[in-house]
Amino acid sequence: MGEVGGGDGAAMRRAVRRLSLGAATEGEWAEAAGEVGRLARSDERTKRALPELGVVPPLVSMLADAGAGAGARLAAARALLELARGTHRNKVHIVKAGLLKKLPRLMDLSGSHDLALLLLSVSSLANTDFPLSTADLLPFLVATLTPTDVPADTRLACLAALRNLSAKLEHVRAVVTSGAVRALLAPSLLERTEAVAEAALGVLADVAAASAAGRREMAEDEEAPRALVEAMARHESAGCQEDATYLVMALAHGGGGGGRALLRRMRPLGAVQALLEVSLLGSPLARSRAAKILQWFKDDGQDRIRAHSGPRMEAAAPPACHGNDGGADGTRACRSAVDRIVKQSLDMNMRSIMRRATASVDMTNAKQLVASSSSKSLPC
Template sequence: MLLPFLVATLSADDVPADTKLPCLAALRNLSTKLEHVWDVVSSGAVHALLSLVLDKTASEAALSILGELAATSAAGKKAMEEDEAAPRALLEAMTWHGSARCQEHATYLVMVLAHGSRALRRQMRQLGVVQALLEVSLLGSPLAQRRAAKVLQWFKEEGQSRIRAHSGPRMDGASCHDGGGGQDAKDCRDTVDKIVKQSLDRNMKSILRRATASVDLTNVKLLVASSSSKSLPC
């Protein structure tokens, strides 16, 4: 009877956060015991936890439990893959730079989803995962940066494979896989690398513009004012 009560409490919109936090603690205790993991997953806990990912009071605990379930249970991982809310919620949590732990947990779960399903990779790409991962790889905690870089590499390799396998209309005999075309294959790889690099460069410039736009210029203004108030030396 405990699990249904916990899941119902966590799913309720009218339950305050200070009531949900003890429920999350109890659910975490259950999820760390292998004999209870299947019961936790089958109770609908994954969806309830995903609904709390964007609640900044409960997000760290919810993400931590989701990480436990994904790491210890194929059923937990599958439940996350099948939940439509997962990709968008995790992508948003991944870019919260105010909480390193939330960012690290979310990036780990994005790794789990990206590794397990090509369809989810495609969905996350459409949601802007590449730019989000680039942002984390530049501005995140060291652990989140490493995880983001790993997932970015997967997307890069998948893009290269897709372009090599099907590069649009081709002239007869022109293929990256032709047996006698060593130079052609090299040229194809170089072209793919160039395309990927250009895309990453554009995204990085966009992220850096966003980061620098938020810099506080108060000290600069004070310095300018102070300098202008002094007389120039003769």
């Protein structure tokens, strides 16, 4: 361990003694934890030296001790966060001190932004060789996302931690079985700010890309159709539309029977209209995906397109028909003829819309190609 300056060295020793021997009051606990946080912020050498002096275990114990008082516990969370920032070894020290095992005792602090940031920092260990256990971490993150009164910045930190875990193949199964999919599709989450909705859809997209079980669970979730249609209707967020259209494609193609059922459940919720708007107004990537999904809707449900998009001929009075047949047979023949005309008209409209959407995507690609080509120097 490298030498630390005299003033900070003395402060470190005092902080270590106070944490190791215990404090008499909540204020003293908070002051000792605050001093550790200040020292950790002062310079990188001090930050690396503090865990070697044994400050991490008492801070973790203070955080989990309900009798220490809210002020002292939050001060401990902030101190641990300062120690964890940018230092792989310190994060390992914090996990080995039992932070994740103590999470069930921290549910009363689940709304704390500092605690959420600490868990986000620790979750980055999932992208390293360190064997990070998610058995206690995932339930805490999911439980934090569920209440409606959790601040948006705390939700974002928890979603970022879930993103770290879902990006690692070995943790995806645990993410699916933790109930995260249901929590991420809940209206209470996706109807919030653009940033929260985009982060939630990003986690779902990661899970859908890596897990067949995750795709099946999403496709069968009762909230999925409405959640995806509403996400595609977020015209202010290209990220939401891109992730939502990706999810529809992934679930329809890889969600088994549930994927096909998902498309059928989405149709009466306005999926076709939302996709048409995305295909004309969305980002190039979202437009391309929307055009593909529209083709699936067209190929898979001609009768339903007619039933939902056109007039309901069964409820209308039959038009007058003049022919040799009369009575009921003539009426049925007349209705069939009108139905065929309506179907042909709708098919023509759909093909026209599809051509416009495809042309829009092709034009964007052509513009990008011209722009990239024009940036190259011409041969002399």
